[in-house]
Amino acid sequence: MADPRFHRRRGPFRLADVVAVAGVPVPADADPERLFLDVGSLDAADPGCVSYLDQAGYAAAAGATSAGAVLLRDGQQEVVPAGTVAIVVGHPVKIFARIARLFYPDEVPAGGVDPAAHVHAGATVAAGTRIDPGAVVGEGAEIGPDCHVGANATIGAGVRIGAGSRIGAGVNISHAIIGQRVVLMPGTQVGQTGFGFASDAAGHLRVPQLGRVLIDDDVEIGANCCVDRGAAGDTVIGRGTIIDNLVQIAHNVRIGRGCVIVSQAGVAGSTELDDFVVLGGQVGLSGHIKVGKAARVAAKSGVMRDVPAGTEVAGYPSVPIRQWHRQTVALGRLSTRKGE
């Protein structure tokens, strides 16, 4: 059970309510009025809990579970013990996410500007939006309805933020247009000057960075990330892209829709990711390259050339992932054969 000091639970909900979220009928022989109090993992769930079986590797855990109901795929119904309701769905973890949100809806604070926030007279804050203490909203900024701006965040002059977005504590945003339902976690920096200099023997002269950051709807960005504004033109993050913590997005990077960027990855200037690209943790991408649609880059790889759509690369310099596996094997043999 989630700690009630941190997670407020709703419910109980009837089995009929639960399967309605899943979009499936009440299983035959199950009581639609049976009450559920919570969600939980297979090993921690009790008879009042809804759980899920997503990967075949957890079948043993499912067989031993005390959960009252388990979301699972067709064909897995026999895995769970008698007395546990087997709810057949197409995508168990996704349906579990929805049911978990039924019990634990996102906590949205009541709207209103805290007296200790600093909102410029020339800024616009829509109804239902909460601005926490110490937050600063600059001149001409426009924040849509039902947003939450965390404590000590700063929203720079002219910045737009769409409805339902959540800006974490200590986030600083400037030179940016941000869509709806965007999540920026604490400590993330958006819109600062990109790393563009004209260098010669006299030193490094900053080239004015005259662009913006455009973040589309439903983007989520983790904690302590950096998204620089464009030099000329914009840095763009496409709809529904999700980004983990401590990620670097340089100036004029263009990221498509639905991409996944894992922690501590970095994307250098002007590089473009098409839709549904996946970058593993600690990946580095050179500047001015293109990564094709749905391409995947394995964790820790360094990519210096374009990556074709639909391919997967690994290593540094990165190669097709099967080649990287062969390199790894060859290198292992080479070092063994020498008998050193």
Place this chain on the structure above:
Amino acid sequence: MADPRFHRRRGPFRLADVVAVAGVPVPADADPERLFLDVGSLDAADPGCVSYLDQAGYAAAAGATSAGAVLLRDGQQEVVPAGTVAIVVGHPVKIFARIARLFYPDEVPAGGVDPAAHVHAGATVAAGTRIDPGAVVGEGAEIGPDCHVGANATIGAGVRIGAGSRIGAGVNISHAIIGQRVVLMPGTQVGQTGFGFASDAAGHLRVPQLGRVLIDDDVEIGANCCVDRGAAGDTVIGRGTIIDNLVQIAHNVRIGRGCVIVSQAGVAGSTELDDFVVLGGQVGLSGHIKVGKAARVAAKSGVMRDVPAGTEVAGYPSVPIRQWHRQTVALGRLSTRKGE
């Protein structure tokens, strides 16, 4: 000498006071009343300073030092010049740390909540704890005695912090239970939502992250780190573990006691480190793996499989470190032999 604008020095202390900290007697022929004013490195110390010789490689520096006293190991007494007191101890740098703290005790501000801090009426702040301007303490939070919460930090609703902990400026904490004498340096983020999504063609749906972060006593975490809360269950950092700057700890990671994690390392979700594990800088660990007791991972390595207790691995994918050295040698020869 440390800059007095930043470091307040106590003293002078008599040699008898100094050796008492070391837990050893006053050396024969040395004057227990001799006064010491400061600590310093071998090359910078003057006759009023206590210094230390930790590694044999610095014997030349010890021979040329002007320090009034030098902490060193048995057998090294003859290295230092005549007139310099040789204090024999088992672990010179550790004893030096204690003596340095005698001269420069940790600075703890006087207790009290700054009028410009924002402490919820339903929060508890114990006596002797200092809350700096702009800090926000949420409903139901409990902060023990003799803590320091830096400027513009936020302590979320329900968070517990044990006695004597120091929370840096701009730190944001939520969904966390924090022990005693814990240090979190500026800009570190604790308890934010982990990177857990159910993905399909329709997009990435956030799975509610219903766990917590548990940080045990005497943990120190550097600046601008990220520690995500658990998805179900907790993210745990064991007693006395020390973590450098810019480190990523994902949801449901479990870290044992006394571990050392160097800067820019990242640990992916649900991975477990047993006690006394050492991760070098920029190391990456995959999710759902186990690293055994006192195992060591060399800097920049990428670990995708379990690491047995007591072993050392390196490279990407990581291999036993001796094998990695052989790989390096073999690769060097291979490229040389080709004569390209």
Place this chain on the structure above:
Amino acid sequence: MADPRFHRRRGPFRLADVVAVAGVPVPADADPERLFLDVGSLDAADPGCVSYLDQAGYAAAAGATSAGAVLLRDGQQEVVPAGTVAIVVGHPVKIFARIARLFYPDEVPAGGVDPAAHVHAGATVAAGTRIDPGAVVGEGAEIGPDCHVGANATIGAGVRIGAGSRIGAGVNISHAIIGQRVVLMPGTQVGQTGFGFASDAAGHLRVPQLGRVLIDDDVEIGANCCVDRGAAGDTVIGRGTIIDNLVQIAHNVRIGRGCVIVSQAGVAGSTELDDFVVLGGQVGLSGHIKVGKAARVAAKSGVMRDVPAGTEVAGYPSVPIRQWHRQTVALGRLSTRKGE
């Protein structure tokens, strides 16, 4: 054109004004009174814009540009269309940076301490310096003229900041002496305790960190970086060095003048960089090594030994870059030849 919500443009300027910034005469046949309204890239510029051609690879774009004037190198004059003024300069991007600054000068807020800032009575803030809401300036701190301290930044007790420096929102500085015209972007942490411990079976004992951070004039540091103070002695960043986002600089690191450190690089304790060193993105440097003047380290490399002046290294462990290229080729062949 830059978005006027974020970038305030000056002008128009006459061609004579523009070429005066470049330090060259008005080109023959060009009208010195011709007006220019903006700057822009070759593909986005219109006849009212000044653009630039820096690399031969963009000659096609220059041939198709609508820009009213193009900065270019001698010999490139024929590339641009008739009607476009070709302005011959020695370093087009550098001159472009200056001209861009003519149209878009750095925005410096009017001086003054915001009523919601917290400046200690024993601190000194010079005329013309702006302190934003929520910023905290400690006892004995001295901030020179014409600086900007962003919202919710903290300037610790005794810290010095020279004239014309810009401290971003959420930056926290302690134990530091900072020069003139220094830029620290949002979320960067300066002066916190370095990662120095005396470890044994009883645990990790923090060694007091009694040094400072010294940042010389004209240094620029990106967002969410960490610069630890020295253990004994100082961490030093030399004049005119530029550092990207999410970079780690450990205690007692000494960085020379005019260095370039790209995003997510990390430099371990006591390592020294001579002048004009370049570190690529995600580079890691071991502690206690020396990198010679104007040496270059390729992105993602791991350096464990000294790097001679003027050389370029790559890989992990790093080797001369030509050797690294040979290794890459050899490894590729090896894995192919095996036919696995």
